Amino acid sequence: MNRPEQELQRACVEILHRFVPPPMEGPVWTAINPIPAKSKAVAGISKAMGLRPGWPDLELIYRGQMIYIEFKSDRGRLSKDQRQVHAELKAAGAFVHVVRSVDEFLKVLRGTGIVKKNKQAGV
Secondary structure, eight states, X not given: OOOHHHHHHHHHHHHXXXXXXXXXXXXXXXXXXXXXXXXXXXXXXHHHTTOOTTOOSEEEEETTEEEEEEEOOTTOOOOHHHHHHHHHHHHTTOEEEEEOSHHHHHHHHHHTTSSOOOTTTTO
Protein backbone atom coordinates (compact mmCIF):
# COMPACT_ATOMS: atom_id res chain seq x y z
CA MET A 1 0.00 0.00 0.00
CA ASN A 2 1.06 3.57 -0.66
CA ARG A 3 1.54 5.30 2.71
CA PRO A 4 3.58 8.45 2.01
CA GLU A 5 3.15 9.94 5.49
CA GLN A 6 4.39 6.76 7.17
CA GLU A 7 7.32 6.53 4.75
CA LEU A 8 8.22 10.17 5.45
CA GLN A 9 8.03 9.63 9.20
CA ARG A 10 10.24 6.54 8.98
CA ALA A 11 12.84 8.46 6.95
CA CYS A 12 12.85 11.30 9.49
CA VAL A 13 13.13 8.91 12.44
CA GLU A 14 16.12 7.32 10.70
CA ILE A 15 17.72 10.78 10.56
CA LEU A 16 17.14 11.18 14.30
CA HIS A 17 18.80 7.82 14.95
CA ARG A 18 21.77 8.43 12.66
CA PHE A 19 22.58 12.13 12.99
CA VAL A 20 21.11 13.52 16.21
CA PRO A 21 22.96 13.14 19.50
CA PRO A 22 21.16 11.17 22.23
CA PRO A 23 19.52 12.88 25.21
CA MET A 24 21.63 15.01 27.48
CA GLU A 25 23.32 16.45 24.39
CA GLY A 26 20.43 16.09 21.95
CA PRO A 27 16.67 15.99 22.32
CA VAL A 28 14.54 13.37 23.95
CA TRP A 29 11.87 12.33 21.48
CA THR A 30 9.12 9.82 20.76
CA ALA A 31 6.47 9.01 18.22
CA ILE A 32 3.02 9.68 19.63
CA ASN A 33 0.75 7.42 17.60
CA PRO A 34 2.85 5.27 15.29
CA ILE A 35 0.01 3.10 13.95
CA PRO A 36 -2.73 5.36 12.61
CA ALA A 37 -4.93 2.61 11.12
CA LYS A 38 -6.26 0.82 14.20
CA SER A 39 -9.21 -1.40 14.80
CA LYS A 40 -12.17 0.28 16.49
CA ALA A 41 -11.36 -1.62 19.70
CA VAL A 42 -7.74 -0.41 19.78
CA ALA A 43 -8.80 3.13 18.89
CA GLY A 44 -11.31 3.05 21.76
CA ILE A 45 -8.69 1.83 24.22
CA SER A 46 -6.24 4.50 23.05
CA LYS A 47 -8.88 7.21 23.51
CA ALA A 48 -9.84 5.89 26.97
CA MET A 49 -6.16 6.01 27.95
CA GLY A 50 -5.93 9.68 26.97
CA LEU A 51 -4.76 9.75 23.36
CA ARG A 52 -6.40 12.77 21.78
CA PRO A 53 -7.41 12.84 18.14
CA GLY A 54 -5.27 15.28 16.19
CA TRP A 55 -2.15 14.99 18.35
CA PRO A 56 1.03 15.42 16.24
CA ASP A 57 3.05 12.42 15.12
CA LEU A 58 6.38 13.18 16.78
CA GLU A 59 7.37 14.99 19.96
CA LEU A 60 10.86 16.33 20.69
CA ILE A 61 11.97 18.12 23.82
CA TYR A 62 15.21 20.07 23.49
CA ARG A 63 16.64 22.69 25.83
CA GLY A 64 13.24 23.57 27.24
CA GLN A 65 11.53 23.64 23.86
CA MET A 66 8.55 21.41 23.12
CA ILE A 67 8.65 20.67 19.40
CA TYR A 68 5.88 18.78 17.63
CA ILE A 69 5.98 17.43 14.10
CA GLU A 70 2.96 16.53 12.01
CA PHE A 71 3.90 14.51 8.93
CA LYS A 72 1.78 15.12 5.82
CA SER A 73 2.05 14.04 2.22
CA ASP A 74 2.23 16.65 -0.52
CA ARG A 75 -1.56 16.60 -0.78
CA GLY A 76 -2.32 15.85 2.87
CA ARG A 77 -4.46 18.30 4.79
CA LEU A 78 -4.81 18.89 8.51
CA SER A 79 -8.02 17.58 10.02
CA LYS A 80 -10.25 19.74 12.21
CA ASP A 81 -8.89 17.91 15.28
CA GLN A 82 -5.30 18.51 14.15
CA ARG A 83 -5.89 22.23 13.60
CA GLN A 84 -7.46 22.49 17.08
CA VAL A 85 -4.68 20.60 18.85
CA HIS A 86 -1.96 22.52 17.00
CA ALA A 87 -3.57 25.81 18.07
CA GLU A 88 -3.71 24.63 21.70
CA LEU A 89 -0.07 23.50 21.64
CA LYS A 90 1.07 26.82 20.19
CA ALA A 91 -0.98 28.72 22.78
CA ALA A 92 0.83 26.70 25.47
CA GLY A 93 4.20 27.77 24.05
CA ALA A 94 5.10 24.71 21.96
CA PHE A 95 6.47 24.80 18.45
CA VAL A 96 4.37 22.87 15.92
CA HIS A 97 5.59 22.11 12.41
CA VAL A 98 3.82 20.43 9.52
CA VAL A 99 6.50 18.59 7.57
CA ARG A 100 6.01 17.36 4.00
CA SER A 101 9.55 16.29 3.11
CA VAL A 102 12.85 15.21 4.60
CA ASP A 103 14.29 18.61 3.63
CA GLU A 104 11.57 20.38 5.64
CA PHE A 105 12.32 18.10 8.61
CA LEU A 106 16.01 19.00 8.40
CA LYS A 107 15.10 22.70 8.32
CA VAL A 108 13.14 22.23 11.55
CA LEU A 109 16.08 20.43 13.18
CA ARG A 110 18.47 23.18 12.08
CA GLY A 111 16.07 25.96 13.04
CA THR A 112 15.74 24.62 16.57
CA GLY A 113 19.48 24.07 16.90
CA ILE A 114 19.14 20.29 17.20
CA VAL A 115 21.49 19.72 14.25
CA LYS A 116 23.93 21.90 12.46
CA LYS A 117 24.53 21.72 8.72
CA ASN A 118 26.92 18.89 7.97
CA LYS A 119 27.73 18.63 4.26
CA GLN A 120 29.85 15.50 4.68
CA ALA A 121 27.06 13.59 6.42
CA GLY A 122 24.48 14.94 3.99
CA VAL A 123 22.46 16.58 6.76
